[in-house]
Each structure stands twice: as C-alpha cells, then as structure tokens.
Amino acid sequence: MKILSSDQMYAADAATLKNQGITSLELMERAATLCFNWIHEKLKGDPRRILVFCGVGNNGGDGLAIARHLIQHGYNISCYVLNYSEKRSGEFLENYNRLKEMGEWPTMINSSEEIPEIDSDDLIVDAIFGIGLKRTVSGFTSELIKKINAISPFSLAIDMPSGLYANNPNCEGDIILEATHTLTFQGPKLSFLLPNNAPFISSWEILNIALDEEYLQSIKTEYNVVTKFLICSIYKERDQFSHKGTFGHTLIIGGSYGKIGAAVLASRAALKAGSGLVSAYIPKCGYNILQASIPEVMVEVDSENELHHFNFKCNPTVIGIGPGIGTSEKTTKGLINFLKDNATPMVVDADALNIIALNKEFLNSLPKNSVLTPHPREFERLVGGWKNDYEKLEKLQSFSKEYKVIVVLKGKYSVIANGNQLYFNPTGNTALATGGSGDVLTGIITGLIAQGYDTFDAAIFGVYLHGLSAEIGMENLTEETFIASDILSYLSNAFREVKN
C-alpha cells in the first residue's frame, strides 16, 4: 500500500471527483459517514457527552458533517468551531449551513476564555486540522489542544491528530493532540509510522473512502506499507518434486562464550523458515550446546571461546553473520579478513554490524544485495546521528543506495530499504521486545534467501512473518511471557495465514 503525501492525497481527491463524477461535498459526506458509523457502532446510543471541535478548513467540514449525523441519531453533542481565521473552505460553509438549517448553531471559540469545560468522561472528536496543516498551531487553538491533552479524555482524531504534519517534521515544542485513536482516510500518513510521533498516534485505522483506484495505481511514491496482498505475491509454493538441495544451504556464523544461544536461535530460525540445510560456524565451546539443542544443524567450530579464523569448509548459499559474536580484537580481525574475500551473499546483524561500523571501509566489501539488519542504535553507529525521523529515513535511503545493500531498520514499524524504496512493516507487537528476537529474524531472513527468495523479498517476507508470529502468539501467551524462541513456535501459523 502506498503512503501518500498531503499533495498526493489532494491530487487523488481531485482525480476521484472527476472520474467518479461526484462533488467534493459528496466525497466529504462519504468520509464523514464512515466516521459517524464507526462512532455509532462503538457507542450504540450511549448518552455520554460528545464534544466535536472543528477547524474552518475541510477537516472542520468533516467534523460538522459528523456532528450532524450524531445529532440526527440523538447523541448528546456540543459542536464548536475554532475561529482562528476569517477564511472558510467551501465544504466547511456548506456543512455549517446544513447544521444551521437543522437549528443547531455550532459555538464559535474566539479566545482561550471561550474554551469549554472538558470532563475526562467526554468523548472528544478532533476535526480541527487534517492534512492541510502548514504551520505551528498557536493561540487559543493550541490552548485547547493542551487542555485536552492534560485532561486526557478519549479523543478521536479525524484523519490526523491536530497539530501533527502528515509528511514533514514538526518543530520542537509544537502542540499536538495526543489522540487516543485516529480514523484516517484512504491510508496512513508517513508521520504515523515514525517513533518520535508515538505520543500522538498510539492507534489508528484506515477508513476506505474509495478514491479512484486507477489514479492511485499511477502514483509514484518511495513510501509503502507491507500488506498481506504483497506478502502473498512474494510467497513461493513448493514444487512437489523438490528435495533438500532445492532449498539451499544456510550458514550461521555466530556465538561466543556466554552467547552461544544467539547462534542456536538464528540456526533454528533458518531451519524453521525452510532452508534445506543449515550449518553453524561457532566457537568450540558451543559445540555440545548446539548439537544437543538442534540435531538437524551441522556444526563447524573455530577457536575455543570466540570466532577468529572464519575458516569453515561448507559451501553455503547464504550466510547469516553476527548474532552473539562479540567485538573482541581477534573476532574483529578475523571478520575483517573474512569480509575481504567473501563473495557469498550475507545477512549481517548485531556485532558484525558494530565491527563494520568501526571499520567502515569494509562496507564496500559486502556482496551486492546483502541484507543488513540494524536496530536504531546499530544504524546510528553506521551512519552517525540524525536530526529527526525524516532525516533518518533519508540516511537509510542513501546508505542502501551507496553500498547496494538491503537494510532492515528494526523497530515497531521496521523499515525495509532497497535504495529509495522503503517498505514499513505493520506486523508485530511488544512481545518482540525481548532478547534474542533479532537473532531469530536474522535466521528467518537467511533461511528464506537460502531457499531462493530474492533478497529484498526475503527481507520483507521475513520481517512480516516474524511480527505475525508474535501477533498469533498472543492467542496463548502474553506480551510479557512470550520469548524469542516462541516466535518459532508460531512461525507455522504465520506461514499458514500467508498460504491461505
């Protein structure tokens, strides 16, 4: 699914009016009716007080139309217009007149003194600003937002939490509604997916206002959300005559004394993701541990307690490298020497990334289309810091382009980058915030590449399956009790969801 900027949304709105032969007012009515239906379904006639706050643009127009439906269905509502500007959009005025004709005059707010009392049991509908916000919110409008944030009633944002920009960084200190839930039209805005905005956009859902499909298809964007539809198109059915050789040979290079578990988790994950064969190359001290915990994996060993020589004998299709290796001098030297000669595609994680970050010249030695899976701290070590989440995305794009690698920047919405193309993954939950879950991801992506998935597809598919397993796991476990090896207990269910 494409993530559209405000300008692209306006263009898609315009194309929809033309191609569907409808007016802007009708499109607004479509949007507002979906919002009303959502509220009505949840409240089912609940007599609680609903305060609808409207701006004077089209987001305000939505608010007025929602207020009209709520009044018609007997809800206990008070409707306010924030009179921050003389300007009014045409659709705002039309909806204002419709309310007036019903004998319902919205209350104008012209100053901070006119902001009404708000109770924590009220439902707030925020229709002040949507995608048209261009500058910092100030004056009594920002006072109102501050007041709502302080009292913290249930606030339902229409299209966007007011004060948040759709696709640009906000300024330090901007006042933004900390919305309880957001109903957004057509698709998520880029700002919803960025960690700095977490306080404002804790949960959101899409209302499909049926914009012109053909026009949407034609829009070019660098920003996308991974969907089940995309994943189903990536998934490859297995040929019935295939054998273990068909599905490749994964080599996991990982572990050090005290961190052999990282290699165990990654190796098991590669197997469970469907790699035909899996070998592990680990320090000698991990030999018995690995053989005893996963008999299906073949093991080759390096020196006693840490990796040093990197002189394995097997001939893998793909290598997953880094989980648990540490950053000792010997391992650093060994890894650097190994990188100089290695041409086998790799998935590079954890301390392998940290070692490369201190020896950046070796980034150029990575085989093309290798996958790097940093969490934000590891990414920071590779590229230096960033001013804000938008700059972080730019750095992600240029890094991926410069070194011709796929980068998975892990987080709540992990971002998979292939040059300028960014895919945000929607699956997963805080159950994954547990030691070892990154090692499992490395194993899954490596195992998918081994069996023939294109590297970018494998990264997208692997991240999606990893998150989906954690979601399915919540049917039996909780976010607290779920641990990294549980991801693999639910991986079959995740695959099954994709195959169905």
Ligand SMILES: NC(=O)C1=CN([C@@H]2O[C@H](COP(=O)(O)OP(=O)(O)OC[C@H]3O[C@@H](n4cnc5c(N)ncnc54)[C@H](OP(=O)(O)O)[C@@H]3O)[C@@H](O)[C@H]2O)[C@@H](O)CC1
């Ligand atoms: N057919 C459609 O297009 C559909 C649109 N839909 C809805 O329209 C929304 C977009 O509407 P929009 O473009 O009117 O922008 P909106 O978010 O209401 O804000 C603009 C107003 O705010 C003003 N303003 C801006 N910044 C300001 C500030 N800091 N302080 C004070 N004022 C400020 C700005 O004034 P100006 O900058 O022009 O001076 C203008 O008056 C969209 O999110 C969705 O909800 C849906 O109904 C689906 C169909």
Ligand SMILES: Nc1ncnc2c1ncn2[C@@H]1O[C@H](COP(=O)(O)OP(=O)(O)O)[C@@H](O)[C@H]1O
């Ligand atoms: N709140 C969250 N929501 C979704 N996914 C998460 C969340 N927290 C962590 N994850 C995922 O869990 C994994 C953690 O990886 P990483 O930080 O490398 O862990 P470790 O080093 O312990 O193995 C990543 O794939 C990340 O996207």
Ligand SMILES: [K+]
């Ligand atoms: K809003």
